[in-house]
Amino acid sequence: MQTEKTGAEKIIFISYLLIAGFVVVLLRLWQLQVLQGSELRKISESNRLRVIGVPAPRGIIFDRNRVPLVKNTPYFCASVIPQEFNKGSIAALSQLLNISEPELYDRITRKAASPFTPVRLREGLSFSEVSVIEARRSDFPGLLIEVETSREYMYGSVGSHLIGYLGKLNPAQSTDPSFKDVPPEAFIGQWGVEKLYDKTLRGTAGQRIIEVDAVGREIRLLYETAPVKGADLDLSIDIALQREAEKAFEGRAGALVALKTDTGEVLGLVSSPSFDPNQFAKGINYNDWKALMEDKKIPMLNRAIQSQYPPGSTFKILTAIAALEEGAIDTGTKAECRGGLSYGKWRFGCWQKKGHGIVSIHRALVESCDVFFYETGKRVGFDKVHDYAVKLGLGAETGIELGRERKGLIPNSAWKLETKKSAWFLGETFINSIGQGYVSATPIQLAVMMSAVANGGSVYKPLILKDTAPELVRKVELRQETLEIVRDALKGVVNESGGTGAASRSSMATVGGKTGTAQVVGLRKDSKYLSEKFRDHAWFVSFAPVEKPEIAMSVFVEHGGHGGSAAAPIAKKALEAYLLPQEKKKELLNVQN
């Protein structure tokens, strides 16, 4: 029984309860304000403060004559900060942005790096769409309009294998620490020069730190750092040459590499067919990507550095140099061509079935006599030819920075013993001496070789930027006499009657060159009646002007047929575009743009 007397005790008991309650509140305050204080302070700051990245304009890529190849164009995007977005208004937002509700829900709720990082919802909004969204912004806390710049490639597919394109971070890159400064929705270089020099071109993004209220309205600007524009790049390529060359391919598959003979700068690097990097600039859609990947002509393959084929008769230049240097032949050495040569039970034909009659080194190169080079190869031995070919840049990567370059193959007896476990046959000397059989090379390797022959033996690493110091890979000591004999003969190929490279003859400069035809099937048939896929590959290597070489080139046309008819005219067009005076070049680019 409790009575009135216990009232005072009861009140004391209640006081203890009261004190206990206050202690609980106090402890909780201590926990939140002191123990978790700094953490919660940060959350409150990120509530209030919004860091807005101001993208730096990407550096412009120019050609060697300061012709801009790309430009930056701004466009608008809609994003949302998941932390601040009210999921109840998804239906309304779906209507506003014209995105289906489930997709919108999925994008907003997908785990982001942080709930404060904006999630991109739509890109490439039109101006009228932007104004509609701006007008209704206050209905959608966390909704943002962001400005991005997209890259416009002014010459479309011209030079795309070299220039490259931009893309969003791929999954591997988004976890790579070297891309940690890149915002999740930003575009970075994913191919070619755009990728290689991405850091240079990218610049440093600026920041605006603003104070916002709960619906994301800017209250004031607290801090701002200006973006630093990415550095511009001057490529070594000549866009006029590049474009005329690509046009000259007329859609046929193939490649062209043009080098500056005294520095190794790449003046043109064509891989045909190419792709349009503008497709990638705002994010490529799946169907376009699939079409590119499934195209039988493989437009994404950089044929200039990644396709390797027997060099055909262009290889005779190397056989000739090896024989002349080793003293196996001289200008007086003659051979009789009756359209072929018998060796044991085999017969090795010359492409000219009538035969070339009695020929010396000069006419043998001019008319591309196979029999003479069978004999020459036999005299000097293919191991020697191998050594010169390798010294002049074949059988190994040229070192061009684009990467994933193929090596080609220059065989010798040691290689054969090792890989085929058998001795080298004389018959193999015959066919490899004229660039068939095991030998294979990429277009860029043959351009490097041609350049070295033109400049007197200097093998340079091909450079893709202008004004970089030339990188001499090696200097091959060749006798002046050898060089003169070969260059003179190459001049004859283009300029003398009966020369196989007449189609590259130009009124603007004296051209020296050598045609080549890589056999696709052993059986010889008249190419006119062969379906395209069995037709031979056409080669043409050249340099100009012969008197004072400036440019060396290699042209390769897949299933083009004869080098003289398919490849040589392309070389001529590229050369003539290169040789145009500056004003004429600009005119050419403007007129056809």
Next chain:
Amino acid sequence: MFRIDRRFIQNFDWVTFFTIIVISIIGIMTIFSATRQPGDAPQASFYIKQIVWLLISICALIVIVSFDYIWLGRIALPLYVTGILLLVIVLVSGRTGMGAQRWLSLGFFSFQPSEFFKLMFIIMLASYYSLSREALHATALLRVFFMIVFLPFLLLFKQPDLGTAIVVFLIFSSVSLAKGFQRKLLVTLILIGLVSLPFVGNIAWTGLKDYQKNRLIAFIDPQADPTGIGYHINQSKVAIGSGEFSGKGYLKGTQGPFRFLPEKHTDFIFAVFAEEWGFMGSFFLLVLYFILLVRGLDTARKAKDDFGRLLALGITFMFAIYFFVNTGMTLGIMPVVGIPLPFMSYGGTALLSNFISAGVLINIRTRRFSLFY
């Protein structure tokens, strides 16, 4: 009745009076800070209105203190019946605000009858309990429950003003406990409570409105969905925590004015205060409330009669319940129920009713010596 003499001044409970004045001024300062619009002038209406209400409330307090509280006991029943009628009127013709029908418009101003009802209820309870000196037995308790508690509880639940309904129930329970139970009843009640807990929970659950359920879910796991139902609690915790030890400084808080914090000048005013004044300021505020409550208990202990004692206890319990439920909610240790912080939160009716209640406390203390009057 109006005998204001030297002894009245001497015996007047200045401690309670100044404590609530200081809390109210802190409240007005905080309302000023919470309702300022970043970049613009503060919204004049809120803090000016509160100042006006404070002046009115002080006058009302003086009026309440000036006559002997014994009178309240005499008019307890008419007061209580008036209160019930007001609740019924609100239910029939009240103005709906924020999903609940709590307001009664009198043309020039609106007020919440439920704010005043609590005091009428306490007076009724104290008056009834003071009739008998015996500890409560089962039938007595049930009688009180069905006669005094059940109807208003139902009316408040229906409004719905869950906060006040809970407060009324808690006041009834605590005052009844203070009155004293027979041991048999106490044991029975504890047993019944333990057994029926799951069923009561279930019924309460199905009877709650969606937003009320969500608040409970959010209380249990506020991190589950930061943008949804737990938003209020999280933002409140962030506001309080970000004040750290010494606070961001007066008018430097951001959670309230930038609208991250909902109901910043009413239910969540403690969070706004704690953000700007930190642990130090919060501690000071807690001391003020502690003084108020302990003083209320002391008043009950010193009251000259049972009616005064139970009345003082009921009012003190009411303040304590409001204080703990509100701070507990803003601190994230109790469910979100829309309960204001007494004397601090914006709201004229609440301030007036709290001052009147405090006036009754002061009245009881001032007239603790039966000899003088």
